[in-house]
Amino acid sequence: MSTVTHAPAVPRSSAFKRFFTAREIPVAGALIALIVVTYIINPRFLSPQSTKDLMLNATIMVILAVAQALVIITRNVDLSVGAILGLAAFGTGTVFDMFPSIPLVLIFVIGMIFGGLLGSINGMLVTSAKVPALVITLGTLYIFRGVLSSWAGSKQYFSGDNPKAFGNLSVDTLVGIPIITIIAVVITVAVAMFMSSVRSGRDLYAIGSDPDAARLFGIPVGGRVLSAFIACGALTGLAGVLYASRYNSVGALTGSGIELDVVAAVVVGGVAIFGGSGTVAGAAIGAVLLSTITGALTATRVDKFWQQAIVGVLILAAIIIDRVVSLRRARKLRVNEAKNV
């Protein structure tokens, strides 16, 4: 322990060190390595058309991962996102069917409000019933999926049914980047800014880090968690609208089973499954990594059946690395303290 005689020498961790201990660095490194290795084996992997496809494939997943990260950081989870995505996508087809000349901006607004409403159902159940979000959203996953199935029946909307300008969002590019990808990047940056530099964003971290302490500290836990679910729903709704633009058809099965992929992307991106740490940027990179693997496997002619197994290995690697790092940090602290005594 310190004595009165020496001035407090505040140990400061350098910006350099902080950068390299950030949780998203290993994921970003893996992504770059994957791209470089694949490119060396097959240079066509980065041809303009192929690059565009990679970006298009990652877009929806990135938005979903960013949305999910908001909820997971608060020590919750939303498993119903696959169904919300499906509902929003099918809803988009329906709206275009009824009002073919509706302005594009309006369709996005409708999708987000729709998703937000569904998210608010999750949020209200989670905050009022004090039951883990895993269970509640497992239930609403069934309910929303059931609603979509009875609404859609065997009906499907095809991209040809939508206005041309809407489909073009996934075709046209700006400086080589598809419009919908730009939307995803803008969303990621905006949410990342919110989470790192706005007080209510930081509250979400505090809640995930220790909900009881947050309550004791006077953070409105219920309200914040509810907002996180609404935001997650709204962004997922937006992803649903983009899905309708990107893919050929939407129907009763759209987005089914995607929820675990999304959670996987978030975890791979360095967000702790029990909240409190990780960033939305990491989650977005995790999503890009997972969706790029498919393309990379095709380009390197690896059996496509390996893809899912590799995803599994990545998830496990992400949580194991995280655990080992924190164990080593704890041990180092313990030994350091022993030295100081």
Added chain:
Amino acid sequence: MSKAITTNSRGQWSRRLIGHDAVIFYILISVVIISMVTVNYFASTLTVGFLLIQVLPILLIAMPMALVIVSGEIDLSVASTAGLTSATMGVLWRDSGLDIGTVMALSLLVGVLCGAFNGFLITTLGLPSLAVTIGTLALYRGLALVVIGDQKVASFPKELNAFVLSKIGNTGIPVMMIFALIVIVFFAVLLHFTPFGRGLYALGYSPQAATFVGVRVGHAKFWMFVATGIVSSMVGIFLTLRLASAGPDNGTGLELSVIAAVLLGGVSIFGGKGNIPGVVGGVLLIGTLTYALRLAKVPETALIIVTGGLLVLSVVSPSVIAWGKERIRLNRVHREVQGQSASGITRA
């Protein structure tokens, strides 16, 4: 404080009769009776056979899953383990030339390994089971694809296929139910009547309290995951023979149905609470409801909504009841306080 003495109000039996499991069984019985009266063809021995063979996979996996959740963990990889088992069984049968008994035994080993791998990551490395089993959910399903690709193997011995679908005499009850009953009794005894089971409850409520009474936490959890792996493998084999087809996607999505049934059966997701009869009730309720609605030609989609609705209702209702009780208590306290101030005990 002598106050605690007066708080006992109801006996053990009356508490049991209004408990969560009891309510599940009341609903189950009502559903059966209403279905028999209103749904054509429901009241027949065929019903029993179809219904039971349908719910068998969920019923089987729900047993070890109940123990895992009681001990405060979760296993999402069960359906993928079943899928990997099915794929392994198909490839072994097609390529190895071994007899079917050996093939089935080796396939069961897949479950042991899958469960042990989950258990190792969760207990030795101390990782959260939710995250680990999301990972192995993808990994095991992925390995199933690697093992068998997108092919199907269907040439299993016909007698075996017929055996898993056979009924006991003319009761309509599938022979496989005898096997299921053994599994149910095994896990019920393990949870309710052995030192190990007592330890699991303590573990689920508070791992620290369990450690202090000598429960070997890691050891107990590890074997729970192995047990879940084995039963999942059994289900994988059963599905393969029932469908007479081994493929990578056998059992897909089963994990969520199992967990829904277990929670509906009154097992607390927080751990430490729940029992096997309740879980059996939960599984049968979902199974019966699904089957009755299907017979009544209610669209498949409505069934999913009912399952989800039941799940949400079963977890939300205790909170709603607790909230109501608290309101009543607060009102009472309020009245007492007001009564006191009215009787003149006020302060200057």
Added chain:
Amino acid sequence: MATAVETAPASQAARTPALSLRGASKTFGPVIALADGTIEILPGEIHALVGENGAGKSTLVKILAGVHSPDGGEFLIEGKPAHFRNVSESKAAGISVIYQEPTLFPDLTVAENIFIGRQPKGRAGLISRGEMRRRAAELFATLGVPIDPDRIADGLSIADQQIIEIAKAISLDANVLVMDEPTAALSGVEVERLFTVARALREKGAGILFISHRFEEVFGLSDRITVMRDGRYIQVHNTAEVTVPAIVKEMVGRELGELFPKQEAELGDVVLKVDDLNSVGTFSGIDFEIRAGEIVALSGLVGAGRTEVARAVFGIDPYDTGSVSIGGTALKARSPKAAIAAGIGFVPEDRRKQGLVLDLSVARNVTLTLRHSLVRWGIISGQRERAAAEDWSQRLQVKTGSQDLPVSTLSGGNQQKVVLAKWLATDPKLLIVDEPTRGIDVGTKAEVHRLLSDLAGRGIAILMISSELPEVLGMADRVLVMHEGRIAADLNRADATAELVMQAATGSTKELHLERTDEELSTELEAGE
């Protein structure tokens, strides 16, 4: 109900209290946590609140903080009625609280922990991390502690966590600062710095409520003292006009002898032998023996390593080198199962999380330690289980309506009896008790003490960890005092005095310098920097 606050000591009567709580009550289910919470804090005074564990101090603090809303009573802030529905409202009213247990967010940085919810804003209304870091560093400079504002809070020592809590409270610039045992984990130097800060805040006109078990601190720092007992307000005094024995008598409400019915016991053979036990960063060179019939107290500050040693002995935590033996046989490390088999019982400090499975019935809790011996053909015999549970609950006079009620419905004292019952049922040779009377009413407390004394009389060796000096001095045959992971003193019952124990515990060879004036302290501090 007790008498109302009669006359506040005359010198302060004229000022409007910064905060005044009268006759506040709070119940949780069957437990009355607070029957008459009454306190008055004037601006510019340091007001001490004393009382035994379970006297209702923490509940009172939580009412002031807006965590609990009182069931009844009157609450005034600067003369106006206040009804806090949550913590934010209490904070907005200028009340800032340092809790007994630090409540930091482990994943956030130290700076962010201090400023969460009110981070300084820079350009475009976004949080300015540079500014936040600078202000945190400033606070730490004032407190004279070297803590990196950028490190995450996870892994900080309890003392450092407490200092961050203090920095947080100071940065709020509150009218009323409540400190619930802030010094429990701090060493002498840190305590002095905290007091300098407290006095400076008093000069600025803030009212400070200070809760502590250490009388030197209470008398060295406070202007007035309020005494509580069994959830009730007892009396308020001017510190200058009252003595320690008078306060103790009010706190305990009976003679000390009644509370610590220590019998002389014949000491037998060595039961527990701990030989040079080391665990890097936690404790080192732990060497002691306990004989049959002996009560040995392990004393020291929170965080000194007392509980950690006990946990290592029982096999909960690992240790790096050294050995533990029971009756001459070495004990397998890291296995509570082996420890139980060898005849050790452990009554842990956190009854609700470690000692009991609250949702299980009384019977199941009592027989949890016996579960292997109740088995017939691999299956637990319901008959034997019931018989054992009833037998032991009766022997310890556990008051419960039924053996089948969840143990959570019992009062704290009866819960503790259930914990004791489940260990005594195993017929232990050594019983480790960690804070055996924390949060228990005075009556049951004496009962627990009598029981421990009886057990020792019957030849059980007892290792008792306690933060309550009277308990340590009243019950123990021998006192081991720990300081920063080492045994700093080994005192016999005859030699052990409060002063000696405190000195060893704080690692100071001289008296605490509480009698020095603020000016002296601050000049010393300045000279040091």
